[in-house]
Amino acid sequence: xxxxxxEHLNFYxxxxxxxxxxxxxxxxxxxxxxxxxxxxxxxxxxxxLNRMNDTIKGTRxxxxxLLDGQDIYASGANxxxxxxxxxxxxxxxxxxxxxxxxxxxxxxxxxxxxxxGDLADAVEASLRGADLWDEVKDKLRxxxxxxxxxxxxxxxxxxxxxxxxxxILMDEPCSALDPITTLKIExxxxxxxxxxxxxxxxxxxxxxxRVSDITAMMMLADAPVDAPVDASVxxxxxxxxxxxIIEVGETKRIFTRPTDQRTEDYVxxxxx
Amino acid sequence: MSKTTPTxxxxxxxxxxxxxxxxxxxxxxxxxxxxxxxxxxxxxxEIAPGNLFGTRWYPTFDLFGTxxxxxxxxxxxxxxxxxxxxxxxxxxxxxxxxAPGWAREILKPMIEVLAGIPSxxxxxxxxxxxxxxxxxxxxxxxxxxxxxxxxxxxxxxxPTLISVAEDALDAVPRSYRDAALAMGATSxxxxxxxxxxxxxxxxxxxVMLGMGRAIGETMAVMMVxxxxxxxxxxxxxxxxxxxxxxxxxxxxxxxxxxxxTHYHALFGIGIILFVLTFVINLTAxxxxxxxxxxxxxx
Numbered sequence: 001x002x003x004x005x006x007e008h009l010n011f012y013x014x015x016x017x018x019x020x021x022x023x024x025x026x027x028x029x030x031x032x033x034x035x036x037x038x039x040x041x042x043x044x045x046x047x048x049l050n051r052m053n054d055t056i057k058g059t060r061x062x063x064x065x066l067l068d069g070q071d072i073y074a075s076g077a078n079x080x081x082x083x084x085x086x087x088x089x090x091x092x093x094x095x096x097x098x099x100x101x102x103x104x105x106x107x108x109x110x111x112x113x114x115x116x117g118d119l120a121d122a123v124e125a126s127l128r129g130a131d132l133w134d135e136v137k138d139k140l141r142x143x144x145x146x147x148x149x150x151x152x153x154x155x156x157x158x159x160x161x162x163x164x165x166x167x168i169l170m171d172e173p174c175s176a177l178d179p180i181t182t183l184k185i186e187x188x189x190x191x192x193x194x195x196x197x198x199x200x201x202x203x204x205x206x207x208x209x210r211v212s213d214i215t216a217m218m219m220l221a222d223a224p225v226d227a228p229v230d231a232s233v234x235x236x237x238x239x240x241x242x243x244x245i246i247e248v249g250e251t252k253r254i255f256t257r258p259t260d261q262r263t264e265d266y267v268x269x270x271x272x
Numbered sequence: 273m274s275k276t277t278p279t280x281x282x283x284x285x286x287x288x289x290x291x292x293x294x295x296x297x298x299x300x301x302x303x304x305x306x307x308x309x310x311x312x313x314x315x316x317x318e319i320a321p322g323n324l325f326g327t328r329w330y331p332t333f334d335l336f337g338t339x340x341x342x343x344x345x346x347x348x349x350x351x352x353x354x355x356x357x358x359x360x361x362x363x364x365x366x367x368x369x370x371a372p373g374w375a376r377e378i379l380k381p382m383i384e385v386l387a388g389i390p391s392x393x394x395x396x397x398x399x400x401x402x403x404x405x406x407x408x409x410x411x412x413x414x415x416x417x418x419x420x421x422x423x424x425x426x427x428x429x430x431p432t433l434i435s436v437a438e439d440a441l442d443a444v445p446r447s448y449r450d451a452a453l454a455m456g457a458t459s460x461x462x463x464x465x466x467x468x469x470x471x472x473x474x475x476x477x478x479v480m481l482g483m484g485r486a487i488g489e490t491m492a493v494m495m496v497x498x499x500x501x502x503x504x505x506x507x508x509x510x511x512x513x514x515x516x517x518x519x520x521x522x523x524x525x526x527x528x529x530x531x532x533t534h535y536h537a538l539f540g541i542g543i544i545l546f547v548l549t550f551v552i553n554l555t556a557x558x559x560x561x562x563x564x565x566x567x568x569x570x
Binding site: 050052055080081082083084087088090092094095096097098106107109110111156159160163 | 445447448449450451452453454455456457458461465466469470
């Protein structure tokens, strides 16, 4: 469970196209890393996978995204249920100004998951899942914002796994953290990959190399000629650089024997 | 040197002017307070404490019990806030979180216009429209009741309450909403469980400012509450006439002999009112301060 197939995805902010013809298979219970230069649409693509872009006015997609064979953008698709199944960890920890317990219990509460008072057990299980239980078990009533950034980010992960998702999206989860804390989160990701499909956006190529099974290289490129281009966009030809995935493969191969010249330039640091 | 002198002089003059203007504002408030003290403090010596905080206000018979007036003000203010709080917060949530852009552009200035309606107009409105309605609906002997006053005051407190509560909602970081939505919370769950609680201290400030506005209001209250200085302690007090501190001062000050005990008693009420308003504003300010310290305004 937690298999994602993206087919010919185009994405628009208003009339501006941000992604064109993105296709990728994201296998279940593996870590897929999205790498690429800033502004190439990695985060935009990630936010398509749980429809968080729906909260931005004027966005639009073409193409299909299948989660276990079900089109998540099909009319009548349940967005609330989708977001429970596809959790998200953001760039900076974004805990609520509430206690540790209330933060982790938030999801189960709003989704009405535990009616029989098993909430405390569920919170404990989630905190154990995020390797945090021993650190916070005596501080469950403490304000979550009083913890260190690294602990806060792991609390965010605990909060996400509390709703028992199938997929966890991570948008540069370590960019606000120091190297030691980053390694901790990476260890945690490896553990989580036994149970969850993980998609991570990262600027840090070592991180992608260390932690992921699959790597997808994204880059701004001229829209392919056969890609359906929005007729309402009257940008001059050649000006239309949009983000797309130029190469996907096993992480080891991407970093050692990339087939695309641009990927090779990027992973060897010759890009730009 | 000769070149720079004129600039220096204008600079100095402007600075001095601004400084005088600034300090004079503080000075005037201080003078008002001193005057209030000078005229009001004798009341606390001339009238026995048992009388001053007694239950009967009949100045003609030297009975200066301020308790019914204090309780009258409290009853009306608290009822007004109980009415205005849910309405105000709901409106703020609607304007900030739900309404589409064009509706917000229309609603915001309209709410601000509400604050500019003179209180005597609202009083008139209350007397001729609300009071008969209250009499009919609640079967009260007269429509001029504490409840009528509370309705009008709630209406007057609303614009302040809405504006401040809306600012508080606006200050809640987008990342909180994202976190809630990304976990499968609906937009209503996000608003009620995350955004509103995060804006709580701002909403408390809004309530306090609304309360400050309500407790000091005179004209509208005087016109619609019936002004009978009775103790509002029975259950039906809300639907009986009541008299507030402000209305007492306004109604009786014109006819009182300067320097008499009655005169000092009215200023004494003024001091009590001043202290109450001061405490309310201080609470509002400390809530605001707490919010800043906790980083709620990020």
